[in-house]
Amino acid sequence: MSSSADGRSEGPQGAAASLLNGLRVLEAFRVDDPTLGVTDVAQRVGLHKSTVSRILSGLAEAGYVHRDQSTGRYRLGLGVISLAGPLLAELDVRRLAQGELEKLTKVTAETSALSVWNGMEAVVVEQIPSPQFVKHTAYIGTRYDRYESSSVRLFLAHLAAENVKSLLGSKQISRDPAEVLNDDVAAHLAQVRDDGFAINDGYTDAQEFGISAPVYDYAGALVGCVTLSAPRARIGQSDVPRLLTEVQHCVERISDGFGAHARSVDADIRSHAERGR
Structure with a gap:
């Protein structure tokens, strides 16, 4: 990061700028749009x-x-796998979660x-993935940036209000004004x-349903x-309370692996059932 004569920051220069631009180009590729032309990438990253x-x-x-x-x-x-592989292998939350996710899928079949x-x-x-023939899946590395997504709202709920406002205002997190939310x-x-949970009841797509719940560490x-x-x-x-219970138990067990105290889910489940789906 360099500074101009008046002391203002001018952003990355030289090799640093080239590296960041290279990373932006890699991030332009998505699971739902894996093949891109030069023009496509240029439009997405804002470069010539x-x-x-x-x-x-x-x-x-x-x-x-x-x-x-x-x-x-x-x-x-x-070559991207060689970069991501060590990170995924050493990601503590991933290692702790894998067995619990397997249990969650086994008991819910989703x-x-x-x-x-x-x-x-x-x-x-x-x-x-669900063992059933018809299922909803997302590849590892899939990125979600829609407000209506249960995982996105779960993470936003734990951010400072000014951060949420900035993400929505800049359209980095998209929001459908016509949606029920x-x-x-x-x-x-x-x-x-x-x-302690967020639900996507057809908000991103009429055929999608999802429940997201948070994993905490020892510091909360x-x-x-x-x-x-x-x-x-x-x-x-009638399925929602049961599925919500299983998801909450799953995150409690993973959080316990980080030394977090388990939280009761009964009140959450009753509250959700009373409000209705």
Whole structure:
């Protein structure tokens, strides 16, 4: 970080700027849109096409992206795994959660996943898919940035109000004004925090249902969240309290692994049942 003559910060320069731009290019690739052209990437990261083209060429040489010779389009390469692998292997919350996620999926027969917060998105770092033929799944590395997502609202509920306002105001977290969750954001997130869970009852897609609950460490800090996902058509109103109970028990056990004190879920479940689905 350099400074101008008047003392103002001018941002990363030289090699640091090139590195950050390279990372931005890699982050442009998504699970739901894995193959991109130079123009696509340039539009997403806000850089000139010639700059993006040079960055992609360098990343291709290093094995971090792969170029399809027939189309000229790019996708992430296997080199990215070598970077992410050590992190995932050493991520404490992932190691502690895996066995509990397996138990959650076994007892509910639905997909369970663990997400962490990267500052602006919920990122899936572990998943146990439902054994059923029809299921809702998300690949490891999937990033969620919609307010209507249960995991996103769960994380936002634990952020300072000014951070939430900034994320929504900058559109880093998108919000559908026509969605049913059009009530006061601060009040809604306070309720999520007090309840200890967030529910996505068709808010992101008419066919999706999800319950997210927080994982805490010994200091009471949020370290991740567990989400149980299912096709919405399979979840009846009477199923919600049972599934919520299982999710809450799962996060309690994971939190206990971090030395957190277990919290009672009975009041939360009764409150949710009284409010209705």
